[in-house]
Amino acid sequence: MTPTKNRRIVLAARPKGEPKDSDFRLEEVDIPSPGDGQVLLRNLYLSLDPYMRGRMSAGPSYAAPVPLDGVMEGGTVGEVLESKSPVLGAGDIVLAYTGWQEYAVAPADAVRKLDPAAAPVSTALGVLGMPGMTAYTGLLNLGQPKPDETVVVAAAAGAVGSAVGQIAKIKGCRAVGIAGGAAKCEYVRQELGFDACVDHRSLSFVDELKAACPQGVDVYFENVGGAVLKAVVPLLNNFARMPVCGLIAHYNMSALPSGPDWSPALMAAVLTKRLTLRGFIVTDFEAQRGEFYREMSAWFRTGRMKYREDVVEGIENAVGSFEGLLCGRNFGKLLVRLAR
Numbered sequence: 001m002t003p004t005k006n007r008r009i010v011l012a013a014r015p016k017g018e019p020k021d022s023d024f025r026l027e028e029v030d031i032p033s034p035g036d037g038q039v040l041l042r043n044l045y046l047s048l049d050p051y052m053r054g055r056m057s058a059g060p061s062y063a064a065p066v067p068l069d070g071v072m073e074g075g076t077v078g079e080v081l082e083s084k085s086p087v088l089g090a091g092d093i094v095l096a097y098t099g100w101q102e103y104a105v106a107p108a109d110a111v112r113k114l115d116p117a118a119a120p121v122s123t124a125l126g127v128l129g130m131p132g133m134t135a136y137t138g139l140l141n142l143g144q145p146k147p148d149e150t151v152v153v154a155a156a157a158g159a160v161g162s163a164v165g166q167i168a169k170i171k172g173c174r175a176v177g178i179a180g181g182a183a184k185c186e187y188v189r190q191e192l193g194f195d196a197c198v199d200h201r202s203l204s205f206v207d208e209l210k211a212a213c214p215q216g217v218d219v220y221f222e223n224v225g226g227a228v229l230k231a232v233v234p235l236l237n238n239f240a241r242m243p244v245c246g247l248i249a250h251y252n253m254s255a256l257p258s259g260p261d262w263s264p265a266l267m268a269a270v271l272t273k274r275l276t277l278r279g280f281i282v283t284d285f286e287a288q289r290g291e292f293y294r295e296m297s298a299w300f301r302t303g304r305m306k307y308r309e310d311v312v313e314g315i316e317n318a319v320g321s322f323e324g325l326l327c328g329r330n331f332g333k334l335l336v337r338l339a340r
């Protein structure tokens with residue numbers, strides 16, 4: 001039977017601190033029809049990413065927030081059910097940005113056709129998509145790793161961090177990961193091939209990190225901020241580089257933390273060690289998309305770039321899974337499977 005209803009998740013309230021279930025609403029609406037130049041998509045995968053926490057807040061940011069009662073934004077991989085465009089046909093699989101919903105209409109020129117024979121289509125949301133490109137462009141342009149240097153990255157078992165460390169290894173560096181818990185650290189060392197991985201929840205984390213970086217740290221790829229950043233800064237070498245990619249430990253903060261102001265110590269390190277810190281958004285490097293795709297695909301095909309997905313089933317589990325992403329319950333690139 002042809003489905004007629006679309007289930008989608010809208011933002012019902014702007015979260016204060018950690019997002020909670022009542023900040024979202026699952027709605028059932030009619031499936032839309034495509035107009036000229038558009039396609040109707042049945043979404044197969046929805047990507048859940050930390051940046052979505054920013055879209056839930058109204059404060060100033062690099063992108064506009066999702067409006068209240070608006071469908072939550074997000075990258076998707078979908079199958080074309082109906083096409084009113086000459087460039088796509090029913091059955092094509094595409095990468096799109098249609099948000100937290102099972103069906104969507106999109107302009108054909110706003111989606112990218114995928115080749116399911118080249119790689120599993122879900123990788124277009126992970127290692128061969130936005131998170132992979134974030135790792136590639138941020139590390140190579142801003143981190144500028146050189147052979148034998150030490151590269152440290154946190155959230156190392158996740159979508160971005162796992163690729164950062166593997167690219168660092170390909171470039172001849174010592175790769176040190178930081179991750180939450182023994183299982184993730186074991187995976188980062190054994191499966192991904194990092195030289196070391198330290199558990200940021202360990203009581204002796206600061207000492208263990210120091211022991212894992214006997215030559216200091218030349219590149220710190222910043223994904224988390226908070227206590228991890230505080231532990232890394234004393235280990236940074238002169239002229240170290242810090243691509244500031246994400247600060248996930250801060251995303252649920254609604255006020256500055258109490259306690260001593262740490263910024264003078266941080267700025268003293270920036271000055272005396274002549275550090276380079278630069279924030280970036282992956283779209284800053286849009287011109288390198290082709291190069292990223294060529295190089296990352298080659299590493300992927302030859303087994304030098306491994307990845308792990310954490311796939312949850314059904315749109316009704318998107319909210320809980322997103323809440324878990326912000327506190328480390330995911331293990332690998334977090335995806336919601338919406339259809340098979």
Ligand SMILES: NC(=O)c1ccc[n+]([C@@H]2O[C@H](COP(=O)([O-])OP(=O)(O)OC[C@H]3O[C@@H](n4cnc5c(N)ncnc54)[C@H](OP(=O)(O)O)[C@@H]3O)[C@@H](O)[C@H]2O)c1
Nearest residue numbers: 050134155158159160179180245246247248249281282328
């Ligand atoms: N600048 C850009 O354009 C851009 C693009 C994509 C992603 N990002 C950023 O890159 C970072 C990683 O994103 P991702 O998609 O790869 O997510 P991910 O690593 O797959 O998942 C997030 C991970 O962050 C870690 N984490 C959460 N709270 C933490 C805390 N307080 N301290 C330490 N670690 C914590 C958890 O891992 P553990 O269990 O290991 O702690 C969690 O699994 C995020 O900060 C994200 O915002 C930036």
